[in-house]
Amino acid sequence: MTADERPAIEFRNVDIVFGDKQAEALRLIDAGKTRDEILKATDSVLGAAGVNLSVRRGEICVLMGLSGSGKSTILRAVNRLNEVARGEVHVLHRDRPVDVARCDERVLRDIRTHTVSMVFQQFALLPWRTVRQNAGLGLELQGLSVSERNRIVDEKLAMVGLTKWADKYAHELSGGMQQRVGLARAFATDADILLMDEPFSALDPLIRAKLQDELLELQQSIRKTILFVSHDLDEAMKLGNRIAIMQDGRIVQAGQPEDILLSPATPYVAEFVRHMNPLNVLRGSAVMRPVRAIKREAGALLLDEAGGVRLEVDASDRPVSVHIEGHGGTLGHADGDEGQVDHPCDVIVAPVDLKLRAAIALKRQTNHPILLVDDLGRLAGLCDDEEIYRGLLQRSEPRA
Numbered sequence: 001m002t003a004d005e006r007p008a009i010e011f012r013n014v015d016i017v018f019g020d021k022q023a024e025a026l027r028l029i030d031a032g033k034t035r036d037e038i039l040k041a042t043d044s045v046l047g048a049a050g051v052n053l054s055v056r057r058g059e060i061c062v063l064m065g066l067s068g069s070g071k072s073t074i075l076r077a078v079n080r081l082n083e084v085a086r087g088e089v090h091v092l093h094r095d096r097p098v099d100v101a102r103c104d105e106r107v108l109r110d111i112r113t114h115t116v117s118m119v120f121q122q123f124a125l126l127p128w129r130t131v132r133q134n135a136g137l138g139l140e141l142q143g144l145s146v147s148e149r150n151r152i153v154d155e156k157l158a159m160v161g162l163t164k165w166a167d168k169y170a171h172e173l174s175g176g177m178q179q180r181v182g183l184a185r186a187f188a189t190d191a192d193i194l195l196m197d198e199p200f201s202a203l204d205p206l207i208r209a210k211l212q213d214e215l216l217e218l219q220q221s222i223r224k225t226i227l228f229v230s231h232d233l234d235e236a237m238k239l240g241n242r243i244a245i246m247q248d249g250r251i252v253q254a255g256q257p258e259d260i261l262l263s264p265a266t267p268y269v270a271e272f273v274r275h276m277n278p279l280n281v282l283r284g285s286a287v288m289r290p291v292r293a294i295k296r297e298a299g300a301l302l303l304d305e306a307g308g309v310r311l312e313v314d315a316s317d318r319p320v321s322v323h324i325e326g327h328g329g330t331l332g333h334a335d336g337d338e339g340q341v342d343h344p345c346d347v348i349v350a351p352v353d354l355k356l357r358a359a360i361a362l363k364r365q366t367n368h369p370i371l372l373v374d375d376l377g378r379l380a381g382l383c384d385d386e387e388i389y390r391g392l393l394q395r396s397e398p399r400a
């Protein structure tokens with residue numbers, strides 16, 4: 001397995017217990033006892049139990065759940081701010097996996113200095129330091145010269161829009177700007193892994209939404225591995241490539257946002273997603289009728305029940321032409337975000353990750369069938385009225 005294929009972070013059967021009777025608490029975990037039962041029997045707090053989770057390189061994985069569910073406990077095991085009672089926490093460090101829970105102090109210090117960086121909820125800025133000095137703290141600990149630190153820091157401050165504030169102090173900045181300093185400080189060390197512990201929860205909703213958008217935009221260029229803690233489902237669904245939902249120290253479901261919304265694994269998860277707006281989460285790939293399920297006749301795909309809309313494809317299932325009731329039609333192309341087609345047409349071709357909101361906008365404007373294609377232009381499936389309605393209606397049905 002190459003470094004690119006290895007997980008950036010991997011939890012293997014991780015148990016975390018706070019208290020003096022860890023051995024007894026672990027025995028009770030193995031016996032399937034609840035957090036409350038363990039607390040009553042041992043006076044120890046169950047932080048995490050049986051946690052297994054892999055985080056791929058370059059993805060944003062969101063840990064979410066109610067307060068006390070274990071989100072921050074797990075996050076802080078990645079840089080060993082929390083000690084693991086049992087299990088392994090592997091971090092890809094210098095192109096090889098290292099068990100942070102068991103490595104020596106020298107390796108741990110190297111991981112904290114170069115591989116893993118952290119953004120805190122309450123900013124954690126030093127009030128006697130300027131913005132530039134705060135952002136350069138990690139580089140200072142690495143031993144870089146002042147000139148080299150300032151060069152890197154100024155680049156990161158520009159990235160987060162704080163160039164003009166470099167010589168100001170924390171109390172002169174708004175909450176949103178202070179959190180940007182925290183982001184710049186995390187980016188400055190060029191760590192591959194960012195731990196973000198509810199970094200936007202202390203901000204007002206408008207600033208919070210803006211920073212979420214900015215983080216997603218930055219991620220397009222920096223491609224860091226981000227483990228993000230949130231108790232807000234909208235935030236988790238917006239940011240996460242994958243989401244792990246925790247309850248009482250255990251992960252009860254992990255997967256892509258669409259999977260969790262359409263197929264909640266437990267009543268607890270179903271309750272979480274019940275009031276979630278599917279238009280903000282679902283994409284065409286989650287609701288489409290796959291190409292294998294589309295009826296074919298004489299080499300053409302039939303896009304409607306009556307067979308009046310026939311799609312011709314090449315040998316690789318790339319759309320070539322369309323016929324409507326025997327007459328030649330036209331194919332138009334739409335992007336995945338805005339729900340706009342490039343020219344008048346009879347059938348729309350769109351990316352497979354077309355947002356459901358955009359699909360509905362296209363249907364409202366044109367009422368044409370929507371073909372979803374992959375990155376190579378091959379037909380992946382059909383997203384028409386039936387598929388859209390089915391996706392909306394199924395979003396809160398728990399699996400049996």
